[in-house]
Amino acid sequence: MEDPYPVLDILWSSAMAAVHRDDYEQVRELLDPGRCQVIERGFGWRGVDVAWALAERSRYADRLRRELEAYDFVLSPTTPVTAFAAGADHPGSIDGYPTTYLNWTPFTYPFNLTGQPAISVPAGFTRAGLPVGLQIVGRWRDDLGVLRAAHAFERLRPWRHVRPPIVSEGGTSR
Structure with a gap:
C-alpha cells in the first residue's frame, strides 16, 4: 500500500489551522514554534486539497481494512x-x-x-x-x-x- 503521509499532512495541518482560524494572530506568541509551522502550513491549503484528502482517506481506510482482515x-x-x-x-x-x-x-x-x-x-x-x-x-x-x-x-x-x-x-x- 502507498504511504498515506500526503493525505495526513493536509488533514492534520488544516485541522490545526481550523482550531486557530479566529485567534492565531492573538495566540501565536504563546504557541510552540513547531505548532506554528503546522498551522501556517494548514492555512495554505485550498478547499479542493482538503476535499481530495478526505476522499483519499476514505479510499485508504477501505484498502487498509481489507488488508488487515486476514x-x-x-x-x-x-x-x-x-x-x-x-x-x-x-x-x-x-x-x-x-x-x-x-x-x-x-x-x-x-x-x-x-x-x-x-x-x-x-x-x-x-x-x-x-x-x-x-x-x-x-x-x-x-x-x-x-x-x-x-x-x-x-x-x-x-x-x-x-x-x-x-x-x-x-x-x-x-
Whole structure:
C-alpha cells in the first residue's frame, strides 16, 4: 500500500489551522514554534486539497481494512526511534533521512488517519534506559480485541513498577 503521509499532512495541518482560524494572530506568541509551522502550513491549503484528502482517506481506510482482515493483530514498534531531546518537535533525521512534524511516526499515522483500532503499550527499555513501545493494531472496529491484547501483553510483561534509570543527554544513565 502507498504511504498515506500526503493525505495526513493536509488533514492534520488544516485541522490545526481550523482550531486557530479566529485567534492565531492573538495566540501565536504563546504557541510552540513547531505548532506554528503546522498551522501556517494548514492555512495554505485550498478547499479542493482538503476535499481530495478526505476522499483519499476514505479510499485508504477501505484498502487498509481489507488488508488487515486476514490478521487478528499486527504488531510493530510504536516509533522507529527512541526518545529524542525534550523540546524538539521531531528527531531531525532517521537513518540519514530528514524528518518532519509527522513523518517520524510512520508506524502509527496510518491507523490514526483511518481510525483503525490501535494501542501502544510499554515493551521495555533500550540498553541506554530509554522506553520502547509496542503498537498493537486490530481489525476494523475490534477495539475490544485490541484492548484485550494490550491487557494480555501487560500481564505477561508487567511494567507498572519498573523504573528506568535517569538518562542524561546523550543517552547515558545516572
